[in-house]
Amino acid sequence: MENKTAQQKSQADLLVEAQQRKQNQFRMGAGATWGVLLLVLIFLFSGKTVLGFETIQLDTEFMRENIVFIGSGLGQTLLISILSISLAICLALLAALGRLSTFPPVFALSTFYVSLIRGTPLYLQIFFFFLALPQLGIILSGLMAGVLALGLNYGAYMSETFRAALSSVGKGQREAATALGMTPLQTMKRIILPQALRFAIPPMGNDFISMTKDSALVAATGFVHEVLWRATKVGRAQFNSLEALLMAAIFYWLMTLVLTFFQTRLEARLAKGDR
Amino acid sequence: MAPIVRVSSLDKYFGRLHVLKNISLDVQPREVVCLIGRSGSGKSTLLRCINFLEEPSNGSIQVDGVTVESHGRGKEHRQLIHDVRLKTGMVFQEFNLFPHMSVLENVIEGPVTVKGMNRAEAISLAEENLDSVGMLFKKDEYPMRLSGGQKQRVAIARALTMQPRVMLFDEPTSALDPELIGEVLNVMKKVAKDGMTMLVVTHEMGFAREVADRVLVLGEGEIIEDAKPSALFSKPKDPRTKALIDRYRTGGR
Ligand SMILES: Nc1ncnc2c1ncn2[C@@H]1O[C@H](COP(=O)(O)OP(=O)(O)OP(=O)(O)O)[C@@H](O)[C@H]1O
Ligand SMILES: [Mg+2]
Numbered sequence: 066m067e068n069k070t071a072q073q074k075s076q077a078d079l080l081v082e083a084q085q086r087k088q089n090q091f092r093m094g095a096g097a098t099w100g101v102l103l104l105v106l107i108f109l110f111s112g113k114t115v116l117g118f119e120t121i122q123l124d125t126e127f128m129r130e131n132i133v134f135i136g137s138g139l140g141q142t143l144l145i146s147i148l149s150i151s152l153a154i155c156l157a158l159l160a161a162l163g164r165l166s167t168f169p170p171v172f173a174l175s176t177f178y179v180s181l182i183r184g185t186p187l188y189l190q191i192f193f194f195f196l197a198l199p200q201l202g203i204i205l206s207g208l209m210a211g212v213l214a215l216g217l218n219y220g221a222y223m224s225e226t227f228r229a230a231l232s233s234v235g236k237g238q239r240e241a242a243t244a245l246g247m248t249p250l251q252t253m254k255r256i257i258l259p260q261a262l263r264f265a266i267p268p269m270g271n272d273f274i275s276m277t278k279d280s281a282l283v284a285a286t287g288f289v290h291e292v293l294w295r296a297t298k299v300g301r302a303q304f305n306s307l308e309a310l311l312m313a314a315i316f317y318w319l320m321t322l323v324l325t326f327f328q329t330r331l332e333a334r335l336a337k338g339d340r
Numbered sequence: 341m342a343p344i345v346r347v348s349s350l351d352k353y354f355g356r357l358h359v360l361k362n363i364s365l366d367v368q369p370r371e372v373v374c375l376i377g378r379s380g381s382g383k384s385t386l387l388r389c390i391n392f393l394e395e396p397s398n399g400s401i402q403v404d405g406v407t408v409e410s411h412g413r414g415k416e417h418r419q420l421i422h423d424v425r426l427k428t429g430m431v432f433q434e435f436n437l438f439p440h441m442s443v444l445e446n447v448i449e450g451p452v453t454v455k456g457m458n459r460a461e462a463i464s465l466a467e468e469n470l471d472s473v474g475m476l477f478k479k480d481e482y483p484m485r486l487s488g489g490q491k492q493r494v495a496i497a498r499a500l501t502m503q504p505r506v507m508l509f510d511e512p513t514s515a516l517d518p519e520l521i522g523e524v525l526n527v528m529k530k531v532a533k534d535g536m537t538m539l540v541v542t543h544e545m546g547f548a549r550e551v552a553d554r555v556l557v558l559g560e561g562e563i564i565e566d567a568k569p570s571a572l573f574s575k576p577k578d579p580r581t582k583a584l585i586d587r588y589r590t591g592g593r
Contacts, residue, residue: 241438245425245449245450246450
């Protein structure tokens with residue numbers, strides 16, 4: 066009997082080991098392929114000619130001289146993204162709640178906002194805020210106009226995420242809270258929102274990452290000195306646009322890699338939690 | 341003695357569907373009343389009208405001296421509904437524990453948020469009730485990690501900690517594996533013995549026979565029989581009651 070359990074156990078161990086080996090093989094394969102793809106990319110920009118293949122020649126001196134100038138736009142990029150995402154979260158929550166409202170004006174306000182914003186390009190919205198608001202006597206800095214546009218835009222999209230998150234909380238939860246005597250406001254705050262937010266965090270992470278890149282559109286107004294604005298400026302001035310844009314691309318990519326790393330960890334933590 | 345629950349001429353429509361038809365019903369303090377009836381006969385709806393989880397279409401509800409009319413509007417009406425909800429505790433078939441809170445947090449949520457009780461006092465009350473349903477040892481656990489029977493016992497403790505005058509149970513054991521039903525019924529028996537007034541929708545005939553003071557049979561939205569369990573089970577008056585009891589005997593629903 067004991068013998069048998071020992072055998073069974075070792076069989077289970079073997080299965081686990083085999084599974085782990087498979088997983089490791091997969092990871093190593095994927096990692097190696099990433100490495101190869103990276104090398105190919107680097108090779109494309111190496112300037113060497115191999116077997117008659119010409120590759121792109123970069124002005125490395127220009128790159129060395131300007132890397133700090135371009136990189137110092139990261140602060141602005143992150144600042145815009147953080148301000149915009151905060152605004153977006155507030156708007157999204159209001160819009161999602163408004164959408165559930167039984168009071169016609171509130172419902173209409175919410176659906177009108179989402180429809181208008183989702184129906185027009187972000188690029189156009191940014192210009193609109195920059196050009197139209199001054200005519201109404203509202204003068205915003207390039208940064209604030211950008212944050213307003215990005216926040217409104219992402220808020221409209223995220224409201225759909227929030228709506229899904231709110232409806233993911235079963236109606237039994239609301240009933241249990243109501244039966245305890247909680248008011249609708251208390252029920253929302255204490256019971257529904259905490260559960261909905263947990264559901265909404267992964268997609269919100271995605272939105273934040275994609276916003277760090279869309280923040281580059283704000284550069285078009287010419288007044289926010291973030292990464293892309295700086296790259297465009299020095300690139301044009303010294304006829305090295307390719308090098309400048311390449312560096313900007315690397316900065317954006319690195320930034321999203323770091324953010325993705327944190328997002329993955331956050332998601333793992335949420336998944337382990339007490340759902 | 342004055343009844344602690346009085347349902348007067350209650351009607352409930354869902355759209356065109358007439359679910360409860362002119363129901364009147366009194367429950368005395370400390371009485372245990374079981375509600376049985378076929379699926380769709382309106383048992384849940386009747387229970388949910390008492391604490392206004394469903395808005396009655398007509399009639400009035402009275403709980404422990406607070407009367408709410410079906411057509412009330414405005415702030416006063418909402419206050420009356422709130423008062424009735426404070427006097428009634430509800431236990432659901434699906435438990436409906438709050439998954440983002442620990443067992444203890446689930447149980448103190450009502451007293452702290454709704455009654456404004458201070459936390460320490462709520463905790464000691466909660467621990468007392470968790471102890472009496474045999475769940476104190478899991479007070480820091482999250483609901484996801486409890487069995488169905490354990491969840492339902494916590495849900496009962498949560499309702500009791502609001503110190504209601506009347507407890508409403510809507511098929512509290514119907515979502516449970518058969519081997520877990522007993523532990524929940526035992527807790528309910530204990531609650532009954534402690535003198536709680538109870539209205540219980542159930543398919544557990546053994547429980548009805550043993551614990552109930554009265555059994556009400558609902559059929560197509562009407563009370564078709566209202567009797568002591570001994571009388572009801574031995575000589576049912578209405579043929580529908582007889583059919584229902586026979587079905588339970590043969591193990592069906
Ligand atoms: N929210 C609702 N909207 C529309 N119809 C409803 C609603 N809730 C219940 N009904 C209908 O009302 C009738 C009575 O439902 P109720 O849930 O009270 O029955 P029940 O006796 O509790 O049945 P069961 O034993 O299946 O729980 C059914 O026909 C049901 O379909
Ligand atoms: Mg029911």
